[in-house]
Amino acid sequence: MKVHIIGGGNLGVSIALGIAKFSKNNQVTVTRRNIASIQYLSEYGITVSSDNKHNIQEADVVILTIKPYQVDTVFAEILSAIPGKTIASAVSGLSLDVLQEKTNGTFPVVRIMPNIAAQFGESATCISFPEKDREKALPIVDLFQDLGTAPVIDEKLMDAATVLGACGTAYALRYIRASMQAGIEIGFDSQTALAIAAQTVKGAAKMLLEEKVHPEQLIDRVTTPQGCTIVGLNEMEHNGFSSSLIKGIKTSLKQIKG
Numbered sequence: 001m002k003v004h005i006i007g008g009g010n011l012g013v014s015i016a017l018g019i020a021k022f023s024k025n026n027q028v029t030v031t032r033r034n035i036a037s038i039q040y041l042s043e044y045g046i047t048v049s050s051d052n053k054h055n056i057q058e059a060d061v062v063i064l065t066i067k068p069y070q071v072d073t074v075f076a077e078i079l080s081a082i083p084g085k086t087i088a089s090a091v092s093g094l095s096l097d098v099l100q101e102k103t104n105g106t107f108p109v110v111r112i113m114p115n116i117a118a119q120f121g122e123s124a125t126c127i128s129f130p131e132k133d134r135e136k137a138l139p140i141v142d143l144f145q146d147l148g149t150a151p152v153i154d155e156k157l158m159d160a161a162t163v164l165g166a167c168g169t170a171y172a173l174r175y176i177r178a179s180m181q182a183g184i185e186i187g188f189d190s191q192t193a194l195a196i197a198a199q200t201v202k203g204a205a206k207m208l209l210e211e212k213v214h215p216e217q218l219i220d221r222v223t224t225p226q227g228c229t230i231v232g233l234n235e236m237e238h239n240g241f242s243s244s245l246i247k248g249i250k251t252s253l254k255q256i257k258g
């Protein structure tokens with residue numbers, strides 16, 4: 001597949017690298033205005049350009065990884081050059097209706113919500129599309145399956161997916177950072193504390209994904225009666241651990257919905 005990514009920033013680069021590393025038989029072009037910091041992508045066989053239209057006519061799909069306020073400028077520049085080409089947007093808060101409106105209803109459109117772990121083949125990319133564009137959308141679903149998981153969801157949940165699946169990366173990292181800081185306080189050097197905290201989270205996630213059980217069933221296996229785990233967990237909950245996460249996630253969602 002020929003993939004044209006407009007917006008070579010944090011997300012655009014992680015998708016480009018993910019495709020280069022984890023998906024076969026693709027050609028990737030990434031554009032942004034100042035390309036000095038992403039020239040290194042050419043080492044992975046990725047074409048880099050400051051011209052949004054470079055290679056665009058050969059593309060099978062144009063992926064937008066730009067900020068919401070950059071969309072109109074980019075569409076004014078590219079749409080006339082790519083009639084009928086599939087446009088996949090990772091722009092947060094940009095609904096399929098608005099995407100169709102901005103493209104005059106004449107382009108197949110797909111909404112994708114990856115996260116930056118795409119670069120490591122571990123994104124949770126939620127995808128939605130209008131039924132009329134299913135045929136054009138399915139190869140994009142396949143592509144993102146190579147970069148992790150790619151559930152097709154109802155569009156009304158796309159903002160929620162942005163929070164849970166994309167912002168979620170930052171929440172998980174903050175948990176790891178806090179564990180690391182606690183690890184230092186209880187005796188480890190920072191590198192060792194980070195390595196233990198990160199691997200522990202990876203292990204917990206792997207168990208959940210493979211066993212497909214409720215987290216509490218696994219927690220039961222860790223919490224020895226009168227042991228040290230349950231007292232720590234309860235202290236965290238007394239201090240609002242779950243509640244603070246839930247409130248944070250709901251606040252993020254309010255920000256997207258405006």
Ligand SMILES: NC(=O)C1=CN([C@@H]2O[C@H](COP(=O)(O)OP(=O)(O)OC[C@H]3O[C@@H](n4cnc5c(N)ncnc54)[C@H](O)[C@@H]3O)[C@@H](O)[C@H]2O)C=CC1
Nearest residue numbers: 007008009010011032033065066067068070090091092166
């Ligand atoms: N960073 C993340 O983890 C995620 C971001 N998103 C969404 O992806 C979009 C991009 O986010 P980030 O990558 O974090 O932002 P970013 O600021 O790192 O990347 C945007 C890139 O677009 C480039 N750009 C700006 N105007 C341009 C133009 N006219 N033509 C070509 N390139 C242009 C900028 O130079 C920049 O490199 C946003 O809409 C964001 O909500 C969605 C999921 C995850």
Ligand SMILES: O=C(O)[C@@H]1CCC=N1
Nearest residue numbers: 092162163166167168
């Ligand atoms: O923080 C943001 O607005 C973007 C959307 C999801 C992740 N980053």
